[in-house]
Amino acid sequence: MIHTGILEYKKSRYFWWSLVLIIVCVMIYLTQSADDPPNGGTWQGYTTGTIGAVLIVWLSLLGIRKRNYRSRSGTVAGWTSAHVYLGASVVIIATLHSANQLGWNIHTLSYVLLLGVVLSGFVGLYYYLTLPQIALKNRNGQTRDSLFAELFELDEQGKEIATRCSSDISLMANSAIARTSIGGGVLAQLLRSDNSKVKIEQDNNQLLVENRDQARVLQIIANRIPDAARQSEVGPLRELLSVLSRRQAVIRRIVRDIQLQGMLRIWLYIHIPLTVALLIALTMHIIVTFLYW
Amino acid sequence: MRKQLASIDRSIASSVVTIGSDPDQDIRLGGVGVRGNHAQLKQGVSGVEIMCTRGATVSVNGEMVNRSGLKPGDKINLAQNEIIIVNAPAGFDIALDLTPAAMQASSVAGAYKTDLSQTKLGMRKLAWTLSITALLISMLIPLGYRFLTNSDNTLANTLPFTDSAWSSGPLHEAHSALENNCKACHQKLFQKVTNAACDQCHSSTVDHIAAVEQNAHLGLDINGRCASCHKEHNEPISTLVDSSNSVCTACHADADLIASNRLDTTTLGRVSEFSLEQHPAFTAVVLNRPADEPIDSVQPWQAARVSLPSDKENSQLKFNHEVHLNAGKVLDSGSQALACGNCHALDADGEHFNSINYETNCANSGCHELALDVRNRLPHGYPDIVVSAVEGYYLRKFGSNRVTEDARSSTQTDKRRRFGGSEKEECTDSAYDCALQLADDKIIEQFSVKGCVTCHIIEDTEGESSADRFKVGVVKLNEDYHPSATFDHESHEILIEPGEKNNIQGKEACLYCHNASNSSSSNDILMPELETCTVCHADQQVVGTVELGCTQCHAYHPRRQPILDSLGSLK
Structure with a gap:
């Protein structure tokens, strides 16, 4: 898997590359004299700026490389490892290029966008390093599909058992299965907000009530067991309770898995648009430098 | 409005019946492509109609529509679900026969949105928004300002900011009035700031090489751009002047430049740094x-x-x-050895x-007063008047018949300048002639023995008249x-x-x-x-x-x- 060993790829080869690059840039920076104070316009500034710009373009190409599986130019793992280390070093190189001359101008805009890109990249890296293990543990050796298959199986069982229960229980169990909420919108996926509903009969009226985490339906069935009108109803109720409880556990795993997979991708929704904006702003930054030379 | 849902005998009493994948929809349908709230059934002008939310469609009798009137016999398809409109029983507005999509184990997941890519969240929209904003801020608005202000267009003032957004940093405080006037220096796009732009204000600044005539053939290309030393937009850390040695040594240590005789080394030695070896002798x-x-x-x-x-x-x-x-030879009035500052005042x-001048530095010290006696001093700087003054002095003093022994023998008043020899003959002529003779002696003594000649170069023309005889060198x-x-x-x-x-x-x-x-x-x-x-x-x-x-x-x-x-x- 890609996420294991990104940082240790080939004995952290790209960490050392980045470190050397940073040291070279720092030394270039230090050759600037006080007479012409460090800034982006000295030859040193142009040099670190060019290195930074080339790196940014190259790092952006990673996105294209990752989608091109037929490419033979290095492995995806290698590119990703280089992307992480060199991406982090760009912040230092860009800072040296700017010589901390920041202000409310379009040059600083590029710098801020770069910080946003790298910061979101760090978030992504952190997720890549931590979440897959958690996801693996959560799925307990299963795949998403096998979890859904299990859910389907439990749904069918639940519906079958419901036919043996009283009509109100049957209606409730069927509606709880049909109106189970899994995933949904962005926030629902990431925050695991549960919009599940269940239809219950109350005073001859059918009411649609919330059924978060399938708690309501389980509670009602559990409460019905001691109050069962006939002894013969207790058996199916117990069976139903057992199936719906197992169903609850499976849904929890699925919802958690959706959340983890979502977190593994959500940072990209910031990282990539910011990168595109950065490339635009960077191009403008370079043009403007020579526009008002 | 009352509707009956056929076949599983459900009735819904509502003015609007919602259809969608959300758990709270009146008719909940699963399947890929079913939105949370996909469509509504409501009373239209000519009976009940189905109305999808913006952008959503359903198939009505095989035709994909967003909105459609419904009549018994119509068949609605959404994902794998099928709804057939049947004749409504009395008291109901509409009756539906719903056949939900047959659930397979493999299609369960498809009934839900389980991936971010299935949500409204999109990278493209955000990327476009950010990119266009960046383009507006960094290029289009400043460029618009630049061109709008070219033609006295007041529209420029409506822009949220100016081309100063392109400024990479504040200007030196001497130039701060130009902070929002980029065009004062950046006169043409893609052109380095020209010396002509600087000359608008700094026309009186003397150029480096043009000032020295023998190097004039080097031309202004060697003088370079003002901006090569005066770099702006580096405040507050800069002093606006790049005074690093390399600015000078770029030419003055350039072997090629010297070899080509473009740098006149007859007066300007090669210099690469300040050291005994690398700097020409003073x-x-x-x-x-x-x-x-x-x-x-x-x-x-x-x-x-x-x-x-x-x-x-x-x-x-x-x-x-x-x-x-x-100190063994000269002391000041306080009997101290002379210091440099006694004469050379910073x-x-x-x-x-x-400037060193006689009155301040030589006479006022009490040393070189050119005094003939307590009341009479020779005027400094005017040799012809000195002659008259000496003559006048002796005529006043001895130009009568009462010529004293004292007068005849010497000029006692000027002890430091007294004659070395005491063999002087006594004057036996008239008092007037003796006085003139004494004056003549004194004049010759001043210009050739001691007095003026001590400090000044004097040329003796050997002329007849003592008034014209001596020329005193001008001191510069x-x-x-x-x-x-x-x-x-x-x-x-x-x-x-x-x-x-x-x-x-x-x-x-x-x-x-x-x-x-x-x-x-x-x-x-x-x-x-x-x-x-x-x-x-x-x-x-x-x-x-x-x-x-x-x-x-x-x-x-x-x-x-x-x-x-x-x-x-x-x-």
């Missing part, structure tokens, strides 16, 4: 009386560059520094010294041996040699550089040589030394134009 500029002019000519003197310390100068003043600094600029004291260099005397009043603990102050500090105490002739040029400076100064700061950059002594833009003009003819 030269000095002295003033010379025009060669074919007499010693008392009032024509302007000419400047000449000479070598140190071998070359001499001739100011036409005789002065012995050694004697004046010798000017307010801290570099130059007040050089006031700046290094007219195009600067030096701060004030900061050199206290010296400490590298590695020494004791400092050198006062007179000793002066004499450390100016070897006056060993100079018995005013023809000596008492300016220090390069090695005097390199004792304490080096190009780069090394322990114990003081770093000295080119511009600390040499001004790039010559400031003392009149003197340099006079140097124009130097070779």
Whole structure:
């Protein structure tokens, strides 16, 4: 898997590359004299700026490389490892290029966008390093599909058992299965907000009530067991309770898995648009430098 | 409105029936492509109709529509679900026969949105928004401002900001009024700021090379751009002037430039740093009386560059520094040895010294008053009047018949200038003639033995009349041996040699550089040589030394134009 060993790829080869690059840039920076104070316009500034710009373009190409599986130019793992280390070093190189001359101008805009890109990249890296293990543990050796298959199986069982229960229980169990909420919108996926509903009969009226985490339906069935009108109803109720409880556990795993997979991708929704904006702003930054030379 | 859902005998009493995948929809349908709230059934103009939310469609009788009226027999398909409109029983507005999609184990997941890619969240939309915003902020609006202000267009003022968004940093405070006037300097796009732009205000600034005539053939391309040294937008850390040595050595150490004779090394030695090896020996500029002019000519003197310390100068003043600094020979009125400052008073600029003149520095000291007696002094600076004054003095004193023995023998009043010989013959002529004779003797004595001649160069024309006989040389004291260099005397009043603990102050500090105490002739040029400076100064700061950059002594833009003009003819 890609996420294991990104940082240790080939004995952290790209960490050392980045470190050397940073040291070279720092030394270039230090050759600037006080007479012409460090800034982006000295030859040193142009040099670190060019290195930074080339790196940014190259790092952006990673996105294209990752989608091109037929490419033979290095492995995806290698590119990703280089992307992480060199991406982090760009912040230092860009800072040296700017010589901390920041202000409310379009040059600083590029710098801020770069910080946003790298910061979101760090978030992504952190997720890549931590979440897959958690996801693996959560799925307990299963795949998403096998979890859904299990859910389907439990749904069918639940519906079958419901036919043996009283009509109100049957209606409730069927509606709880049909109106189970899994995933949904962005926030629902990431925050695991549960919009599940269940239809219950109350005073001859059918009411649609919330059924978060399938708690309501389980509670009602559990409460019905001691109050069962006939002894013969207790058996199916117990069976139903057992199936719906197992169903609850499976849904929890699925919802958690959706959340983890979502977190593994959500940072990209910031990282990539910011990168595109950065490339635009960077191009403008370079043009403007020579526009008002 | 009441509707009946057929076949599983459900009835819904509501004005609107919602259809979708959300758990709270009246009719909940699963399947790929079913939105949370996909459509509604509601009463339209001609009966019940189905209305999808924006952008969503359903198939009604095989046709994909967003909205459609419904009549019994119509078939609605959404994902794998099928709804057939059947005849509504009495009391119901509409009746539906719903066949939900048959659930397979493999299609369960498809009934839910389980991936971010299935949500409204999109990278493209955000990327476009951010990119267009970045483009507007960084290019389109500033560029718009730039072009709109070209044609007195008031529309420019409606823009949220100006092309100053392109500024990479604040300007030097001297230029701060131009902060929002980019075009003042950036006159054309993609063109480096031109010297012409600077000249709009700085037209009187003297150029580096054009100022020196013999280098004029180098042209302004060598003078370079103002902006190559004056770099803006670096505030607040910059001083607006790049005074690094490389600015100078780029030309003055360039072997190619020197080899091609584009840099005149006859007057400008190659220099790559301030050191004994890499900096040319100091030269000095002295003033010379025009060669074919007499010693008392009032024509302007000419400047000449000479070598140190071998070359001499001739100011036409005789002065012995050694004697004046010798406490055994000369003391001031307080019986103290003379200090340099007794004569050389530092000017307010801290570099130059007040002009030496007779009245201030020679006469007022009480030493050289040119007194004939307590009441009579010879006028300094006017040789012809001196002659008249001496004659007048003796005529007043002895021009009667009462010529005393005293008068006949000598001029006792001027003891320091009394005649060496005492063999003088006694005058036996009339008192008037004797007085004139005494005056004549005195005049000759002043101009050729002791008196004027002590300090001045005097030419004896051997003329008849004593009034016309002597020509006194004009004195021109050089006031700046290094007219195009600067030096701060004030900061050199206290010296400490590298590695020494004791400092050198006062007179000793002066004499450390100016070897006056060993100079018995005013023809000596008492300016220090390069090695005097390199004792304490080096190009780069090394322990114990003081770093000295080119511009600390040499001004790039010559400031003392009149003197340099006079140097124009130097070779």
